[in-house]
Amino acid sequence: MPEAMAPENTDSSDNQGPTLADARSFSGRRLIEFLIVLVAIIAFAAHLHALATLAVVVAIALMIVLHEFGHYVTARLSGMKVSEFFIGFGPRIWSVRVGGIEYGIKAFLVGGYVRIAGMTNVDEVPPEDEMRTYRQASFPRRVLVSSAGSLTHFIIAIALLWVIFSGVGVATAGNGTVIAGVPSIPHVESPARKAHLPVGATVLAVNGLRNPSETTFGKIVERSAGVPVHLTLKVGKRVEYRTVVPVSATELAKSDPAYRSLHGAGVIGVTIEPTTTTLTDSFFGGAYHAITTFGTVAWSSVTGIVDHFSPHGIATYAHEVVHPSSNPTSARAQSRFESPIGIVYLANYAVGTGLGAVLELLFLINVFVGVFNLFPFLPLDGGHVVIAIYERIRSRKNRPYHADVMKLMPLTYAVLTIILVIGVTALYLDIVHPIANPFR
Template identity: 30%
Template sequence: MGAYLLGVLLFALGIAVTIALHEAGHMLTARAFGMRVRRYFIGFGPTLFSRKKGHTEYGVAAVPFGGYCEIAGMTALDEVTEEEAPHAMRTKPAWQRIVVLSGGVAVNLLLGLVVIYGVAVASGIPNPYADTRPVVGEVVCTSDQRADGALSECSGAGPAGDAGVEEGDRILALNGEELADFHQLRDTVLELPGETVTLTVERGERVSEIPVELDSVTRYTTSGDTYEAGSIGLASSPVADAVRQFGPVEAVPATFAYTGQLLQATVEGVLQLPAKIPGVVAAIFGAERQMDGPMSVVGASFIGGELVERSLWDSFWLMLASLNFFLALFNLLPLPPLDGGHIAVVIYEKIRDVFRRLRGQTPGGPANYEKLMPVTIVMAALLISLGGVVLIADVVNPVRLFG
């Protein structure tokens, strides 16, 4: 229990540091361009501690789930004093404003890269160059699942074996769709009970198409309900060189390659986020919590505790890197009040001014944020509501990696 609590606290601290550095990215770039930074705070709500140095008030607020960097004149609605006017953000060139608005995102990406590089050199990361396409490790028979979770006894070669699939075969595609790994093969087969599928199989120098009639087997959900699932009768061979340690030089391209894979997965996760919210709501009322669903900082800290409890420090650090990538990409969504929303406004201003010049008009000045306020309020309410729902789910029905 002591190791678990240590892991929870360490991951929570890692999140706090991530937020602090994200906001520092905004603050430092703003100062570099001569903008006035009024406040730099970690957390929201009532102030616990603050200290003013120069023109900036530094502080910590009571609710630690976030932070902010207040820059004078960030929008046209922000009133500035006569002394602040020359340093107002809205008076600066568009490219400088975009750099400042992207400063936090850049820091998150850099942090993720640094963490992954450190793990790659110190102990090893999932090998971005490994061939993960499924290789048959064993051809087996298929059977129903019993209520206690065990599989019933079975006999015979199984669907794949009867069709001619052999141990050592590499499965390249299923019904013409290329397979990235065995998990994709398994997940697809589960949804096709009793159907006939075509495997593209590589055996030595030869590639052939093998039709396989899937079995229909009984499986149980965690809540005890039964359903019919497809079964092909194959077990995967372990991926060769799945985790690899790199030297200081070769770790650089490997870090970028693995980061690219993580960013692609993160983009897919962000796009799928709205579809996963109903599952989170259902989990509050006792439904099974999905492993790949959204988590709050509390839920992520619980996972960090589980990893430290089992001395899985590599996974601990890689999850922290993944969190940085999620924060970076989520903040880039072109929706106010996210950083991406403000960047979208700056880009709109530049495009608008191009058309104004073509018509012989002068630039239009800062965008009217009053028209954006309804959208900003709605989005802020949605984000707060989403955060509350996920937080409640993490407390009453948290994701558990190890049961």
């Protein structure tokens, strides 16, 4: 908003307003302080060995900035007057004016904004700029500018999927078996521990049967209580041979009641899971599957958001806030909104899993943010799209219609309140009951 000029006073320099040199000095000090804080954050992340997690968080913040950049580019290409483009919110750290547009950085790097002249009928614009306002632009240009942020997210999401499908590859379950763990049993040395079965080993053969599935491996062990079972294992790049003698689950149940349900079947004391195979698509095949998969996930996001705000969804979320799920892997605990703290948790989980998980997380965030912003309520982008459509329907030749957005302010405040409540409750849940690792 315009700043009031201080009255000229030639009698006392103490009463004069700040000079241009003062403003530049102040901006410079803010920028230096800001850079010091950034360096401190990087150093702290390095101390915690979390630079990769910090990089993912920065990538997420950058995606939000690209959302606003989408609005900025389409507004400029549409001939609209843009006065500001800032990264972040809060106190101004640094800015520069180029070509009549102020570019800058603000203190809290959790997004950004672009200021376009005449976004609503109540915005005051100088008469000479009226024809370059958003409200005077054609219907297609208004829809394009309003939806550009979400379209940017969708383009990024498809590009990320393309990289996953054609570059990184997708892990799929194979037909083989992997020894995922060798849990301890109280007061008993399990057959697996006696045989020194290594965690992570792939079972190449059991009793001469090559590449056994989980089911086959389990059945052979179950009917072999007291009978030696010969295993061929791949441990790293080596092939090793082990002989293990399953014991009756009844015997182990004396020390661990969890084995009672196996009713005397043979047990060696391991957890198993299927082998995984990484499949990559062709360059063009990956593009096709990225587009089709994006459509499926985007529609799931739409239905998921609608379900969250249904009476049942609201009741479920309220119950989760009051009584956080004791099972962090339950669907109720997993399908909730995430605060910035939750996003950091997810970024850390993804980094620990691998590049594919990181790209998947970035893909899902882009889809969600893009879809959520298109819901038809102000101040979301979808609210501006709906207003543009309504104005187009009400307009007549040579008599454009402009909706009175002031009548929508109660609904806008209600939407902002809902977003605030979701943000606060999500922050609470992420502090007292962090989400489990979804990439396991």
